[in-house]
Amino acid sequence: MRFDCKDDIIQLTPEWKGERFPNGRPRVPDAVLNRLRKVTFEEAWGPLWGQGYKYQWECDFKLVHPDAKLVGRAVTAVMVPMRPDLHKTLLDYGHQSENRRGFFNQWVIDQLAEDDVVVVDLFDKIAQGTYVGGNLSTAIATRTKRGGAVIWGGIRDLEQVVKIKETQTFYRGVDPTGIGDVTMTGMNVPCRIGKAICMPGDVVLGTISGVIFIPPQLAEAVATQAEKSHVRDIFGFIRLAEKTYTTAQIDTAWTLPMWQDFIAWFNNDPQAKPYQHLTWDKELEKAQTTAANNTQVRL
Structure with a gap:
C-alpha cells in the first residue's frame, strides 16, 4: 500500500x-x-x-x-x-x-x-x-x-x-x-x-x-442552488416583514406575479447585488407555464 x-x-x-x-x-x-x-x-x-x-x-x-x-x-x-x-x-x-x-x-x-x-x-x-x-x-x-x-x-x-x-x-x-x-x-x-x-x-x-x-463534481451546482435559496430567503424575509405575502405563499410554489415581483426586486435591490450572476429563466418559464395552464382550466 x-x-x-x-x-x-x-x-x-x-x-x-x-x-x-x-x-x-x-x-x-x-x-x-x-x-x-x-x-x-x-x-x-x-x-x-x-x-x-x-x-x-x-x-x-x-x-x-x-x-x-x-x-x-x-x-x-x-x-x-x-x-x-x-x-x-x-x-x-x-x-x-x-x-x-x-x-x-x-x-x-x-x-x-x-x-x-x-x-x-x-x-x-x-x-x-x-x-x-x-x-x-x-x-x-x-x-x-x-x-x-x-x-x-x-x-x-x-x-x-x-x-x-x-x-x-x-x-x-x-x-x-x-x-x-x-x-x-x-x-x-x-x-x-x-x-x-x-x-x-x-x-x-x-x-x-x-x-x-x-x-x-457537485460543488458548483450546490453553490448555485444554495445561492438561489439564500437570495430568495432575503426577498421572502423582506416581504413577510412588509406583510406583502403570507408564510404559506412564501413557503409554497410562487405564483407568476410573485416571481415577477421577485425579479424586479432582484434586478434593483442592493441586497441582491452579490447574487446577480444568477439567472432565473427556468423558474420564470415554469411559473408562466403553470399560470397559462391554470387559465385554460378556468376557461
Missing part, C-alpha cells in the same frame, strides 16, 4: 473532470469556495439530498469559533486503534519508503495547501486521540490560511487553539494527553465522520449547525 496514492485518488473520483492537485486530489476552483462561504448549512444540504447524497453531513461536533464558518478542500486521514505489528509496519514504511517525518498526524499536516481542511476519522477517540494541539493547529493555520480541521476525535491545548483566529476546528472533545495508541491506515482515502462519508477533494462546509462534505 501507499499513503496519498495519486492513482487511487483518481480512480476513486472519476466524476471530477476539472483541475487536480499533483497528488490527483480534485481542486474545486477558488471562486466556487468563495460562493459557498455565503450560504447556510441547510441551503447546501437541500441540493445534496435531492441528488441522493444522504450521508454527507454530521452535526454532533464542538467547534473552536462558534461564529466562524469553515470552507475548504478535504484532505482525509483514517486512523485505527494501534495493533503493534501493523503500527510498526506502516510507520516504518512511511519513514523509510516515503521519506516522511514524525508521527502520522504530522504527515498529513505537512502536505496541506491553501484552503485545505484536514478531515480525520479518529474513531471518536478523545483520551490519547488528540489529533492537534497548539503547535499543529498553528501549522494548519500557516499552511491553509483560511482552512482548518474536522476531527472525529479529540484535540488538546484548547486555550491556545482558540487564539488562532485564522482557522476553524470541529472536534468531539478535549483531553490533555498527546496522541497515542493509534495507527493511520489511509491518507486521502474515503473517510467516515460519524454518520457521514468524506472523500479527498470534497468541499467542506462547516457552520454552527454542523459539517457538510460536498462532492467536488
Whole structure:
C-alpha cells in the first residue's frame, strides 16, 4: 500500500473532470469556495439530498469559533486503534519508503495547501486521540490560511487553539494527553465522520449547525442552488416583514406575479447585488407555464 496514492485518488473520483492537485486530489476552483462561504448549512444540504447524497453531513461536533464558518478542500486521514505489528509496519514504511517525518498526524499536516481542511476519522477517540494541539493547529493555520480541521476525535491545548483566529476546528472533545495508541491506515482515502462519508477533494462546509462534505463534481451546482435559496430567503424575509405575502405563499410554489415581483426586486435591490450572476429563466418559464395552464382550466 501507499499513503496519498495519486492513482487511487483518481480512480476513486472519476466524476471530477476539472483541475487536480499533483497528488490527483480534485481542486474545486477558488471562486466556487468563495460562493459557498455565503450560504447556510441547510441551503447546501437541500441540493445534496435531492441528488441522493444522504450521508454527507454530521452535526454532533464542538467547534473552536462558534461564529466562524469553515470552507475548504478535504484532505482525509483514517486512523485505527494501534495493533503493534501493523503500527510498526506502516510507520516504518512511511519513514523509510516515503521519506516522511514524525508521527502520522504530522504527515498529513505537512502536505496541506491553501484552503485545505484536514478531515480525520479518529474513531471518536478523545483520551490519547488528540489529533492537534497548539503547535499543529498553528501549522494548519500557516499552511491553509483560511482552512482548518474536522476531527472525529479529540484535540488538546484548547486555550491556545482558540487564539488562532485564522482557522476553524470541529472536534468531539478535549483531553490533555498527546496522541497515542493509534495507527493511520489511509491518507486521502474515503473517510467516515460519524454518520457521514468524506472523500479527498470534497468541499467542506462547516457552520454552527454542523459539517457538510460536498462532492467536488457537485460543488458548483450546490453553490448555485444554495445561492438561489439564500437570495430568495432575503426577498421572502423582506416581504413577510412588509406583510406583502403570507408564510404559506412564501413557503409554497410562487405564483407568476410573485416571481415577477421577485425579479424586479432582484434586478434593483442592493441586497441582491452579490447574487446577480444568477439567472432565473427556468423558474420564470415554469411559473408562466403553470399560470397559462391554470387559465385554460378556468376557461
